[in-house]
Amino acid sequence: EPEVTQTPSHQVTQMGQEVILRCVPISNHLYFYWYRQILGQKVEFLVSFYNNEISEKSEIFDDQFSVERPDGSNFTLKIRSTKLEDSAMYFCASKVTGGLYEQYFGPGTRLTVT
Amino acid sequence: DQQVKQNSPSLSVQEGRISILNCDYTNSMFDYFLWYKKYPAEGPTFLISISSIKDKNEDGRFTVFLNKSAKHLSLHIVPSQPGDSAVYFCAASDSGGSNYKLTFGKGTLLTVNP
Numbered sequence: 001e002p003e004v005t006q007t008p009s010h011q012v013t014q015m016g017q018e019v020i021l022r023c024v025p026i027s028n029h030l031y032f033y034w035y036r037q038i039l040g041q042k043v044e045f046l047v048s049f050y051n052n053e054i055s056e057k058s059e060i061f062d063d064q065f066s067v068e069r070p071d072g073s074n075f076t077l078k079i080r081s082t083k084l085e086d087s088a089m090y091f092c093a094s095k096v097t098g099g100l101y102e103q104y105f106g107p108g109t110r111l112t113v114t
Numbered sequence: 115d116q117q118v119k120q121n122s123p124s125l126s127v128q129e130g131r132i133s134i135l136n137c138d139y140t141n142s143m144f145d146y147f148l149w150y151k152k153y154p155a156e157g158p159t160f161l162i163s164i165s166s167i168k169d170k171n172e173d174g175r176f177t178v179f180l181n182k183s184a185k186h187l188s189l190h191i192v193p194s195q196p197g198d199s200a201v202y203f204c205a206a207s208d209s210g211g212s213n214y215k216l217t218f219g220k221g222t223l224l225t226v227n228p
Contacts, residue, residue, distance in 0.1 A: 031214060033215065041220070042218045043218040045215045045217065056213045091158070101148065105158045108155075
């Protein structure tokens with residue numbers, strides 16, 4: 001069964017460093033998302049991406065964040081200058097086009113900023 | 115701003131009995147609702163969904179009920195099995211937006227005791 005994959009599973013970085021989180025969505029999906037979950041809190045929407053552009057972003061997704069689909073398979077989230085409060089699980093998700101709402105999530109990347 | 119609320123942080127049931135997980139929402143624009151199950155160190159896994167034009171959707175042991183007037187939905191698991199022990203997230207989407215982003219509740223930890 002096709003699945004969303006994410007790398008790395010765990011990333012430790014120092015405050016102020018840049019990190020890139022990588023995702024490979026399901027191949028025939030056309031909508032892509034990033035969500036995050038800070039420990040003990042709910043899963044929060046960060047950004048949606050469709051047709052090679054951001055379709056919506058949350059208040060969390062400020063100028064330090066960017067997303068890219070550099071080729072036909074990868075979808076990346078970049079944080080330019082990490083802060084302590086960026087420590088969280090980051091989930092990538094994808095969905096097919098059309099009226100189906102179900103999003104399929106990857107296993108997540110645990111980002112720890114020290 | 116809790117648009118989706120899961121007021122029970124945890125629920126414990128005996129194997130074979132019914133598990134009922136509840137979810138309330140405040141945003142009347144939400145018209146599609148999903149339940150996800152999440153095991154530790156994994157991403158959320160889609161379980162079952164319901165459109166606002168229905169009041170019930172069933173898939174095997176899982177049934178979701180929607181009461182639009184009360185802005186309430188519930189997930190019933192019958193019979194409950196120990197493997198169902200996980201965190202269950204309620205999520206909602208607004209078809210009026212073009213990006214199908216999901217708004218999650220905080221989750222309910224279900225423990226099914228053998």
